[in-house]
Amino acid sequence: MSFFNKVLASIGVGNAKVDTKLSDSTFMSGDLISGVTEIEGGNTSQSVKSIYINVYTTYEREANDKKYTESVSIYSHMVNEPFIIEKDEKKIFPFSFNLPLNTPVTMGKTRVWLQTGLDIKNSVDPGDKDMIEIRPNAFIHAGLTAAQNLGLKLRNVDCEEAPRAYRGLTKFVQEFEFVANGGPFRGKFDEIEFTFIYKGLDQVELLIQVDRKVRGLGSLFSEALNMDESFIRLTLSKTDLASLESKLLKEITRYT
Known part of the structure; x- marks a missing residue:
């Protein structure tokens, strides 16, 4: 059964889950952002190489007289060292980092979010998305x-x-x-x-x-x-x- 669970986890079925919880949801560029990332084990033990949190936004670029919307990571933060998450186990990892100065204000069409992921070898990486508000500095x-x-x-x-x-x-x-x-x-x-x-x-x-x-x-x-x-x-x-x-x-x- 363990081998079968590993096969399922490799395609994302019964995989570990990740959930980032922030201490606040409203910031200014350069502010310290903090919270915890909760990991819940799936149907089998898995080796997690890292937990990473990326700060994303979108921008428009023009090419060949057409406009395209691109998602871009403006900062990447690694939360932890490699670890093992056992079946049904729960782990909590605190984190903190400063938002980059060029984090745009969430006005008009601009959106900013955190994308949390687990780097798990031979498996679909689970993820979590958290929208945040950026006020003018x-x-x-x-x-x-x-x-x-x-x-x-x-x-x-x-x-x-x-x-x-x-x-x-x-x-x-x-x-x-x-x-x-x-x-x-x-x-x-x-x-x-x-x-x-x-x-x-x-x-x-x-x-x-x-x-x-x-x-x-x-x-x-x-x-x-x-x-x-x-x-x-x-x-x-x-x-x-x-x-x-x-x-x-x-x-x-x-x-x-």
Whole structure:
């Protein structure tokens, strides 16, 4: 019977089960995430090489004029050393790790989840999926607040393939797209986009893309050639956040 159970477990029948339980479900990028992973043995003893927890999100990439949605692991954490889980045995493993700084905010279409798996030789790896909420950190909160105070309305948030210059750092970036419904920029831009590139816990590079509105034949020609788009790059520390609104006003006004 033991041999028969091993054969069944190798195709996922009567296999060990895994369940990750988190101490919380809401975080910010860089936060410590902790909890326990519970393993329940199946119909036979099995050798578990490792328990791994991956942080996943999705992003869109474009190829051949088509858009594709890709799942990407932005962090991987190994919980334990190899062990044996006996038939019907239960084991509990605590874990903790810091979420990476580039963990996107769960706004718009963006989703973030933990995928827990068991690496079991000659068997289908069992898994567990846990959705988590990621709130804006200090940099993003300051950026969103400053944009709102300048009359910019958040229209869309999504993750896109990173520009070529940044693909050595990350596969994707999160874009916050605004429209100027009021304030000093009303009627002057089609849209404004913010992207935050993290340089460390206390420093971020804010990329701002401004798309000017078409005015006349010359502007229409510029738009056709994508010449109506301008890019602003700001390096910010936490001490800059209190004056971010005035910085944005000054920089973006240059392109009106």
